Amino acid sequence: MSKLGKYLLFLGKLFTNPEKFRVNWKLIMQESKDIGIDSMLIVTIVASFLGAVTCVQTAANMENPFVPRYIISLIVRDSTILELGPTITCVVLAGKVGSNIAGQLGTMRITEQIDALEVMGINSSSYLVLPKMIAAMLTFPMLVTMACFLGIYGGYLAGWLTGSVTPQDYIHGLQFDFKPNYVLFALIKSLVFGFLVVSISAFQGFYTKGGAYEVGKAGTAAVTNACIAILVADYLLAQLLVG
Template sequence: MSKLGKYLIFLGKLFTNPEKFRVYVSLVFQECMDIGINSLLIVTIVASFLGAVTCVQTAANMDNPFVPQYIISLIVRDSTLLELGPTITCVVLSGKVGSSIAGQLGTMRITEQIDALEVMGINSQSYLVLPKILASIITFPMLVTLACFLGIYGGYIAGWLTGAISPQEYIHGIQFQFKGNYMFFALVKSVVFAFLIASIASFQGFYTKGGAYEVGKASTAAVTNSCIAVLIADYLLAQLLVG
Protein backbone atom coordinates (compact mmCIF):
# COMPACT_ATOMS: atom_id res chain seq x y z
CA MET A 1 0.00 0.00 0.00
CA SER A 2 1.26 3.48 -0.84
CA LYS A 3 2.07 5.97 1.87
CA LEU A 4 -0.79 8.21 0.73
CA GLY A 5 -3.28 5.36 1.07
CA LYS A 6 -1.94 4.53 4.51
CA TYR A 7 -2.27 8.20 5.46
CA LEU A 8 -5.91 8.32 4.31
CA ILE A 9 -6.74 5.16 6.28
CA PHE A 10 -5.02 6.73 9.28
CA LEU A 11 -7.29 9.79 8.97
CA GLY A 12 -10.38 7.59 8.66
CA LYS A 13 -9.60 5.79 11.92
CA LEU A 14 -9.62 9.09 13.82
CA PHE A 15 -13.41 9.09 13.85
CA THR A 16 -14.09 5.41 14.50
CA ASN A 17 -14.95 4.28 18.02
CA PRO A 18 -14.29 7.69 19.64
CA GLU A 19 -14.12 8.31 23.36
CA LYS A 20 -16.70 10.27 25.34
CA PHE A 21 -16.96 13.97 24.55
CA ARG A 22 -15.76 15.14 27.97
CA VAL A 23 -12.54 13.17 27.52
CA TYR A 24 -11.70 15.18 24.39
CA VAL A 25 -12.49 18.51 26.03
CA SER A 26 -9.68 18.20 28.56
CA LEU A 27 -7.29 16.71 25.99
CA VAL A 28 -7.96 19.46 23.43
CA PHE A 29 -7.56 22.16 26.08
CA GLN A 30 -4.20 20.74 27.13
CA GLU A 31 -3.04 20.51 23.53
CA CYS A 32 -4.12 24.11 22.92
CA MET A 33 -1.89 25.16 25.79
CA ASP A 34 1.05 23.12 24.47
CA ILE A 35 0.66 24.21 20.84
CA GLY A 36 -0.61 27.77 21.22
CA ILE A 37 0.96 29.25 24.34
CA ASN A 38 4.35 27.65 23.74
CA SER A 39 4.45 29.05 20.18
CA LEU A 40 3.72 32.69 21.07
CA LEU A 41 7.36 33.75 21.42
CA ILE A 42 8.60 32.39 18.10
CA VAL A 43 5.54 33.73 16.25
CA THR A 44 5.98 37.17 17.83
CA ILE A 45 9.67 37.40 16.90
CA VAL A 46 9.29 36.08 13.34
CA ALA A 47 6.21 38.16 12.46
CA SER A 48 7.55 41.42 13.89
CA PHE A 49 10.86 41.20 12.06
CA LEU A 50 9.25 40.08 8.79
CA GLY A 51 7.04 43.16 8.81
CA ALA A 52 9.95 45.41 9.70
CA VAL A 53 12.19 43.99 6.97
CA THR A 54 9.41 44.20 4.37
CA CYS A 55 8.84 47.86 5.22
CA VAL A 56 12.52 48.81 5.11
CA GLN A 57 13.25 46.94 1.89
CA THR A 58 10.14 48.27 0.16
CA ALA A 59 11.04 51.82 1.17
CA ALA A 60 14.60 51.34 -0.12
CA ASN A 61 13.23 50.43 -3.56
CA MET A 62 10.64 53.21 -3.65
CA ASP A 63 13.03 55.89 -4.94
CA ASN A 64 10.56 57.35 -7.47
CA PRO A 65 9.35 60.74 -6.20
CA PHE A 66 6.05 60.29 -8.02
CA VAL A 67 5.14 57.20 -5.95
CA PRO A 68 3.31 58.23 -2.74
CA GLN A 69 4.77 57.12 0.57
CA TYR A 70 1.65 55.27 1.68
CA ILE A 71 2.27 52.63 -1.00
CA ILE A 72 4.98 51.25 1.32
CA SER A 73 2.53 50.36 4.09
CA LEU A 74 -0.01 49.14 1.54
CA ILE A 75 2.56 46.64 0.25
CA VAL A 76 3.44 45.61 3.82
CA ARG A 77 -0.25 45.11 4.61
CA ASP A 78 -1.11 43.03 1.55
CA SER A 79 2.04 40.89 1.62
CA THR A 80 1.55 40.24 5.33
CA LEU A 81 -2.11 39.28 5.07
CA LEU A 82 -1.78 37.23 1.90
CA GLU A 83 1.51 35.43 2.40
CA LEU A 84 3.88 36.36 5.20
CA GLY A 85 1.34 36.11 8.01
CA PRO A 86 -0.31 32.75 7.29
CA THR A 87 2.26 30.90 5.18
CA ILE A 88 5.58 31.82 6.78
CA THR A 89 4.08 31.53 10.26
CA CYS A 90 2.77 28.04 9.51
CA VAL A 91 6.07 26.98 7.96
CA VAL A 92 7.77 28.03 11.20
CA LEU A 93 5.10 26.22 13.22
CA SER A 94 5.56 23.09 11.13
CA GLY A 95 9.10 22.98 12.47
CA LYS A 96 8.16 23.62 16.08
CA VAL A 97 4.76 21.94 16.42
CA GLY A 98 5.27 19.24 13.79
CA SER A 99 8.55 17.98 15.22
CA SER A 100 7.10 18.06 18.74
CA ILE A 101 4.04 16.00 17.77
CA ALA A 102 6.07 13.47 15.75
CA GLY A 103 8.65 13.12 18.53
CA GLN A 104 6.01 12.66 21.21
CA LEU A 105 4.04 10.01 19.32
CA GLY A 106 7.21 8.32 18.09
CA THR A 107 8.48 8.00 21.65
CA MET A 108 5.13 6.59 22.76
CA ARG A 109 5.28 4.05 19.94
CA ILE A 110 8.78 2.73 20.64
CA THR A 111 8.09 2.58 24.40
CA GLU A 112 4.92 0.56 23.62
CA GLN A 113 2.56 3.05 25.26
CA ILE A 114 0.41 3.11 22.12
CA ASP A 115 0.28 -0.71 22.14
CA ALA A 116 -0.88 -0.59 25.76
CA LEU A 117 -3.75 1.74 24.83
CA GLU A 118 -4.84 -0.60 22.05
CA VAL A 119 -4.71 -3.61 24.39
CA MET A 120 -7.12 -1.73 26.70
CA GLY A 121 -9.54 -1.32 23.77
CA ILE A 122 -8.89 2.38 23.23
CA ASN A 123 -8.72 3.74 19.70
CA SER A 124 -5.22 5.16 19.97
CA GLN A 125 -5.52 7.25 16.79
CA SER A 126 -8.67 8.95 18.05
CA TYR A 127 -7.44 9.35 21.61
CA LEU A 128 -3.94 10.63 20.84
CA VAL A 129 -4.15 12.29 17.42
CA LEU A 130 -7.62 13.84 17.16
CA PRO A 131 -7.07 16.28 20.08
CA LYS A 132 -3.81 17.45 18.49
CA ILE A 133 -5.52 18.13 15.16
CA LEU A 134 -8.48 19.92 16.77
CA ALA A 135 -6.17 22.00 18.98
CA SER A 136 -4.09 22.98 15.95
CA ILE A 137 -7.20 24.03 14.02
CA ILE A 138 -8.26 26.17 17.01
CA THR A 139 -4.91 27.78 17.82
CA PHE A 140 -3.34 28.30 14.37
CA PRO A 141 -5.89 30.94 13.25
CA MET A 142 -5.26 32.82 16.50
CA LEU A 143 -1.50 32.68 15.97
CA VAL A 144 -1.85 33.76 12.35
CA THR A 145 -4.08 36.69 13.35
CA LEU A 146 -1.46 37.74 15.89
CA ALA A 147 1.29 37.34 13.28
CA CYS A 148 -0.59 39.55 10.78
CA PHE A 149 -1.07 42.27 13.39
CA LEU A 150 2.54 42.13 14.56
CA GLY A 151 3.84 42.08 10.98
CA ILE A 152 1.97 45.30 10.14
CA TYR A 153 2.90 46.86 13.48
CA GLY A 154 6.54 45.83 13.05
CA GLY A 155 6.54 47.64 9.71
CA TYR A 156 5.08 50.70 11.41
CA ILE A 157 7.83 50.74 14.05
CA ALA A 158 10.59 50.16 11.49
CA GLY A 159 9.27 52.86 9.16
CA TRP A 160 8.99 55.34 12.02
CA LEU A 161 12.43 54.61 13.51
CA THR A 162 14.25 54.73 10.16
CA GLY A 163 12.28 57.69 8.85
CA ALA A 164 11.31 55.70 5.75
CA ILE A 165 7.63 56.63 6.16
CA SER A 166 5.77 58.89 8.53
CA PRO A 167 3.27 57.34 10.97
CA GLN A 168 0.41 59.25 9.34
CA GLU A 169 1.29 58.00 5.85
CA TYR A 170 1.72 54.44 7.16
CA ILE A 171 -1.73 54.40 8.78
CA HIS A 172 -3.26 55.90 5.62
CA GLY A 173 -1.60 53.17 3.55
CA ILE A 174 -2.89 50.26 5.63
CA GLN A 175 -6.42 51.73 5.41
CA PHE A 176 -6.29 52.52 1.70
CA GLN A 177 -8.58 50.25 -0.35
CA PHE A 178 -8.52 47.58 2.33
CA LYS A 179 -10.14 44.29 1.29
CA GLY A 180 -11.66 42.35 4.18
CA ASN A 181 -11.57 39.10 2.26
CA TYR A 182 -7.76 39.12 2.57
CA MET A 183 -8.10 38.43 6.29
CA PHE A 184 -10.67 35.72 5.57
CA PHE A 185 -8.24 34.20 3.09
CA ALA A 186 -5.47 34.20 5.72
CA LEU A 187 -7.72 32.42 8.23
CA VAL A 188 -8.79 29.79 5.68
CA LYS A 189 -5.14 29.10 4.90
CA SER A 190 -4.31 28.80 8.60
CA VAL A 191 -7.04 26.19 9.17
CA VAL A 192 -5.93 24.10 6.17
CA PHE A 193 -2.27 24.38 7.13
CA ALA A 194 -3.07 23.44 10.74
CA PHE A 195 -4.79 20.25 9.65
CA LEU A 196 -1.96 19.30 7.29
CA ILE A 197 0.82 19.95 9.80
CA ALA A 198 -0.86 18.17 12.73
CA SER A 199 -2.07 15.17 10.72
CA ILE A 200 1.18 14.62 8.79
CA ALA A 201 3.30 14.95 11.94
CA SER A 202 0.98 12.58 13.82
CA PHE A 203 1.12 10.06 10.97
CA GLN A 204 4.91 10.13 10.89
CA GLY A 205 5.20 9.73 14.65
CA PHE A 206 2.44 7.16 15.04
CA TYR A 207 4.07 4.65 12.67
CA THR A 208 7.62 5.04 13.95
CA LYS A 209 9.55 1.78 14.22
CA GLY A 210 12.89 1.11 15.89
CA GLY A 211 14.54 3.28 18.51
CA ALA A 212 15.65 6.81 19.28
CA TYR A 213 17.33 7.25 15.89
CA GLU A 214 14.08 6.44 14.09
CA VAL A 215 12.20 8.93 16.29
CA GLY A 216 14.60 11.62 15.11
CA LYS A 217 14.09 10.56 11.50
CA ALA A 218 10.31 10.66 11.97
CA SER A 219 10.52 14.20 13.36
CA THR A 220 12.66 15.30 10.42
CA ALA A 221 10.29 13.66 7.93
CA ALA A 222 7.31 15.29 9.65
CA VAL A 223 8.81 18.77 9.27
CA THR A 224 9.92 18.19 5.67
CA ASN A 225 6.64 16.67 4.49
CA SER A 226 4.44 19.18 6.28
CA CYS A 227 6.43 22.10 4.83
CA ILE A 228 6.01 20.69 1.33
CA ALA A 229 2.29 20.10 1.94
CA VAL A 230 1.86 23.67 3.23
CA LEU A 231 3.54 25.17 0.17
CA ILE A 232 1.50 23.04 -2.25
CA ALA A 233 -1.72 23.89 -0.40
CA ASP A 234 -0.69 27.56 -0.42
CA TYR A 235 -0.52 27.57 -4.21
CA LEU A 236 -3.79 25.68 -4.61
CA LEU A 237 -5.64 27.97 -2.18
CA ALA A 238 -4.22 31.07 -3.84
CA GLN A 239 -5.42 29.80 -7.21
CA LEU A 240 -8.83 28.89 -5.81
CA LEU A 241 -9.60 31.89 -3.60
CA VAL A 242 -7.62 34.72 -5.17
CA GLY A 243 -6.74 33.67 -8.70
Protein backbone atom coordinates in the same frame (compact mmCIF):
# COMPACT_ATOMS: atom_id res chain seq x y z
CA MET B 1 -0.48 -0.19 0.42
CA SER B 2 1.05 3.09 -0.74
CA LYS B 3 2.10 5.72 1.76
CA LEU B 4 -0.68 8.04 0.57
CA GLY B 5 -3.27 5.30 1.06
CA LYS B 6 -1.90 4.57 4.51
CA TYR B 7 -2.11 8.28 5.35
CA LEU B 8 -5.73 8.51 4.20
CA LEU B 9 -6.60 5.40 6.21
CA PHE B 10 -4.93 6.98 9.22
CA LEU B 11 -7.09 10.10 8.78
CA GLY B 12 -10.22 7.95 8.60
CA LYS B 13 -9.37 6.27 11.91
CA LEU B 14 -9.21 9.61 13.69
CA PHE B 15 -12.96 10.08 13.50
CA THR B 16 -14.07 6.52 14.27
CA ASN B 17 -15.04 5.58 17.83
CA PRO B 18 -13.79 8.81 19.46
CA GLU B 19 -13.54 9.24 23.22
CA LYS B 20 -16.22 10.95 25.27
CA PHE B 21 -16.43 14.71 24.94
CA ARG B 22 -15.40 15.23 28.58
CA VAL B 23 -12.17 13.29 28.01
CA ASN B 24 -11.43 14.98 24.70
CA TRP B 25 -12.14 18.44 26.13
CA LYS B 26 -9.42 18.10 28.76
CA LEU B 27 -6.96 16.85 26.16
CA ILE B 28 -7.89 19.65 23.73
CA MET B 29 -7.27 22.31 26.41
CA GLN B 30 -3.88 20.81 27.24
CA GLU B 31 -2.90 20.58 23.57
CA SER B 32 -4.12 24.14 22.96
CA LYS B 33 -1.72 25.28 25.65
CA ASP B 34 1.17 23.24 24.22
CA ILE B 35 0.52 24.24 20.60
CA GLY B 36 -0.83 27.76 20.98
CA ILE B 37 0.39 29.51 24.13
CA ASP B 38 3.85 27.93 24.06
CA SER B 39 4.32 29.10 20.45
CA MET B 40 3.44 32.76 21.04
CA LEU B 41 7.01 33.91 21.68
CA ILE B 42 8.51 32.51 18.47
CA VAL B 43 5.52 33.77 16.43
CA THR B 44 5.88 37.24 17.97
CA ILE B 45 9.59 37.47 17.13
CA VAL B 46 9.27 36.12 13.58
CA ALA B 47 6.19 38.17 12.63
CA SER B 48 7.51 41.46 14.02
CA PHE B 49 10.81 41.24 12.19
CA LEU B 50 9.20 40.05 8.96
CA GLY B 51 6.97 43.13 8.93
CA ALA B 52 9.89 45.40 9.75
CA VAL B 53 12.11 43.94 7.03
CA THR B 54 9.30 44.10 4.46
CA CYS B 55 8.74 47.78 5.22
CA VAL B 56 12.42 48.74 5.09
CA GLN B 57 13.15 46.79 1.90
CA THR B 58 10.03 48.11 0.16
CA ALA B 59 10.97 51.67 1.07
CA ALA B 60 14.55 51.15 -0.16
CA ASN B 61 13.29 50.04 -3.57
CA MET B 62 10.82 52.89 -4.04
CA GLU B 63 13.08 55.61 -5.37
CA ASN B 64 10.52 57.15 -7.75
CA PRO B 65 9.40 60.47 -6.19
CA PHE B 66 6.06 60.25 -8.01
CA VAL B 67 5.03 57.10 -6.09
CA PRO B 68 3.25 58.08 -2.87
CA ARG B 69 4.88 56.83 0.32
CA TYR B 70 1.68 55.28 1.63
CA ILE B 71 2.13 52.53 -0.95
CA ILE B 72 4.81 51.11 1.38
CA SER B 73 2.32 50.25 4.11
CA LEU B 74 -0.18 49.00 1.54
CA ILE B 75 2.42 46.50 0.33
CA VAL B 76 3.30 45.52 3.90
CA ARG B 77 -0.39 45.06 4.73
CA ASP B 78 -1.28 42.88 1.75
CA SER B 79 1.90 40.78 1.77
CA THR B 80 1.57 40.19 5.51
CA ILE B 81 -2.10 39.23 5.47
CA LEU B 82 -2.01 37.16 2.29
CA GLU B 83 1.36 35.44 2.55
CA LEU B 84 3.83 36.25 5.32
CA GLY B 85 1.34 36.00 8.19
CA PRO B 86 -0.29 32.63 7.44
CA THR B 87 2.41 30.85 5.42
CA ILE B 88 5.65 31.78 7.18
CA THR B 89 4.02 31.50 10.60
CA CYS B 90 2.75 27.99 9.83
CA VAL B 91 6.13 26.94 8.40
CA VAL B 92 7.72 28.03 11.68
CA LEU B 93 5.02 26.17 13.60
CA ALA B 94 5.64 23.09 11.46
CA GLY B 95 9.19 23.08 12.79
CA LYS B 96 8.22 23.61 16.41
CA VAL B 97 4.88 21.80 16.70
CA GLY B 98 5.42 19.16 14.03
CA SER B 99 8.72 17.87 15.36
CA ASN B 100 7.28 17.77 18.88
CA ILE B 101 4.22 15.75 17.80
CA ALA B 102 6.27 13.31 15.72
CA GLY B 103 8.81 12.84 18.51
CA GLN B 104 6.12 12.33 21.15
CA LEU B 105 4.13 9.77 19.17
CA GLY B 106 7.28 8.07 17.88
CA THR B 107 8.54 7.60 21.43
CA MET B 108 5.16 6.21 22.49
CA ARG B 109 5.26 3.78 19.58
CA ILE B 110 8.72 2.36 20.21
CA THR B 111 8.05 2.09 23.97
CA GLU B 112 4.81 0.18 23.14
CA GLN B 113 2.53 2.69 24.88
CA ILE B 114 0.37 2.91 21.75
CA ASP B 115 0.14 -0.88 21.63
CA ALA B 116 -1.01 -0.87 25.25
CA LEU B 117 -3.82 1.58 24.43
CA GLU B 118 -4.97 -0.63 21.56
CA VAL B 119 -4.94 -3.72 23.79
CA MET B 120 -7.28 -1.87 26.17
CA GLY B 121 -9.71 -1.32 23.29
CA ILE B 122 -8.97 2.41 22.87
CA ASN B 123 -8.78 3.89 19.39
CA SER B 124 -5.21 5.11 19.89
CA SER B 125 -5.06 7.33 16.81
CA SER B 126 -8.28 9.14 17.76
CA TYR B 127 -7.33 9.42 21.43
CA LEU B 128 -3.82 10.73 20.78
CA VAL B 129 -4.16 12.69 17.55
CA LEU B 130 -7.70 14.08 17.31
CA PRO B 131 -7.31 16.46 20.31
CA LYS B 132 -4.06 17.76 18.79
CA MET B 133 -5.79 18.38 15.47
CA ILE B 134 -8.74 20.19 17.02
CA ALA B 135 -6.40 22.26 19.19
CA ALA B 136 -4.29 23.20 16.17
CA MET B 137 -7.32 24.24 14.14
CA LEU B 138 -8.41 26.42 17.08
CA THR B 139 -5.04 27.98 17.86
CA PHE B 140 -3.45 28.34 14.40
CA PRO B 141 -6.00 31.01 13.27
CA MET B 142 -5.37 32.90 16.52
CA LEU B 143 -1.60 32.74 16.05
CA VAL B 144 -1.89 33.81 12.41
CA THR B 145 -4.14 36.74 13.39
CA MET B 146 -1.57 37.79 15.97
CA ALA B 147 1.23 37.39 13.41
CA CYS B 148 -0.57 39.59 10.89
CA PHE B 149 -1.12 42.32 13.47
CA LEU B 150 2.47 42.18 14.73
CA GLY B 151 3.85 42.12 11.18
CA ILE B 152 1.95 45.27 10.28
CA TYR B 153 2.87 46.92 13.57
CA GLY B 154 6.50 45.90 13.13
CA GLY B 155 6.46 47.59 9.74
CA TYR B 156 4.98 50.71 11.34
CA LEU B 157 7.76 50.87 13.94
CA ALA B 158 10.49 50.20 11.37
CA GLY B 159 9.15 52.85 8.99
CA TRP B 160 8.83 55.40 11.77
CA LEU B 161 12.24 54.72 13.37
CA THR B 162 14.13 54.72 10.05
CA GLY B 163 12.22 57.66 8.60
CA SER B 164 11.15 55.58 5.59
CA VAL B 165 7.49 56.53 5.96
CA THR B 166 5.65 58.86 8.30
CA PRO B 167 3.07 57.41 10.72
CA GLN B 168 0.33 59.34 8.93
CA ASP B 169 1.28 57.94 5.53
CA TYR B 170 1.61 54.45 6.97
CA ILE B 171 -1.85 54.51 8.53
CA HIS B 172 -3.33 55.99 5.34
CA GLY B 173 -1.81 53.13 3.33
CA LEU B 174 -3.27 50.56 5.71
CA GLN B 175 -6.74 51.99 5.14
CA PHE B 176 -6.39 52.56 1.41
CA ASP B 177 -8.33 50.10 -0.76
CA PHE B 178 -8.55 47.52 2.02
CA LYS B 179 -10.20 44.22 1.05
CA PRO B 180 -11.77 42.54 4.10
CA ASN B 181 -11.93 39.17 2.33
CA TYR B 182 -8.11 38.99 2.52
CA VAL B 183 -8.49 38.38 6.26
CA LEU B 184 -10.85 35.50 5.54
CA PHE B 185 -8.31 34.05 3.09
CA ALA B 186 -5.62 34.17 5.79
CA LEU B 187 -7.87 32.38 8.29
CA ILE B 188 -8.80 29.68 5.76
CA LYS B 189 -5.11 29.13 5.04
CA SER B 190 -4.34 28.82 8.75
CA LEU B 191 -7.02 26.15 9.20
CA VAL B 192 -5.73 24.11 6.25
CA PHE B 193 -2.10 24.49 7.31
CA GLY B 194 -2.92 23.51 10.90
CA PHE B 195 -4.64 20.35 9.68
CA LEU B 196 -1.67 19.46 7.46
CA VAL B 197 0.97 20.07 10.13
CA VAL B 198 -0.73 17.92 12.77
CA SER B 199 -1.91 15.11 10.49
CA ILE B 200 1.42 14.70 8.67
CA SER B 201 3.51 14.94 11.85
CA ALA B 202 1.23 12.53 13.71
CA PHE B 203 1.32 10.08 10.81
CA GLN B 204 5.12 10.11 10.75
CA GLY B 205 5.36 9.57 14.51
CA PHE B 206 2.51 7.07 14.79
CA TYR B 207 4.10 4.56 12.39
CA THR B 208 7.68 4.87 13.63
CA LYS B 209 9.60 1.61 13.86
CA GLY B 210 12.95 0.97 15.49
CA GLY B 211 14.58 3.03 18.22
CA ALA B 212 15.69 6.54 19.14
CA TYR B 213 17.43 7.06 15.78
CA GLU B 214 14.22 6.32 13.88
CA VAL B 215 12.30 8.72 16.15
CA GLY B 216 14.74 11.46 15.15
CA LYS B 217 14.29 10.60 11.49
CA ALA B 218 10.51 10.67 11.92
CA GLY B 219 10.75 14.19 13.39
CA THR B 220 12.87 15.37 10.47
CA ALA B 221 10.54 13.76 7.92
CA ALA B 222 7.52 15.30 9.66
CA VAL B 223 8.91 18.84 9.43
CA THR B 224 10.10 18.41 5.85
CA ASN B 225 6.86 16.89 4.58
CA ALA B 226 4.71 19.38 6.48
CA CYS B 227 6.62 22.34 5.02
CA ILE B 228 6.31 20.95 1.49
CA ALA B 229 2.58 20.31 2.02
CA ILE B 230 2.11 23.88 3.30
CA LEU B 231 3.81 25.37 0.24
CA VAL B 232 1.82 23.22 -2.19
CA ALA B 233 -1.43 23.99 -0.37
CA ASP B 234 -0.50 27.68 -0.32
CA TYR B 235 -0.22 27.73 -4.11
CA LEU B 236 -3.50 25.84 -4.58
CA LEU B 237 -5.36 28.05 -2.12
CA ALA B 238 -3.92 31.19 -3.74
CA GLN B 239 -5.27 30.03 -7.12
CA LEU B 240 -8.61 29.08 -5.62
CA LEU B 241 -9.21 32.03 -3.30
CA VAL B 242 -7.32 34.93 -4.88
CA GLY B 243 -6.49 33.93 -8.44
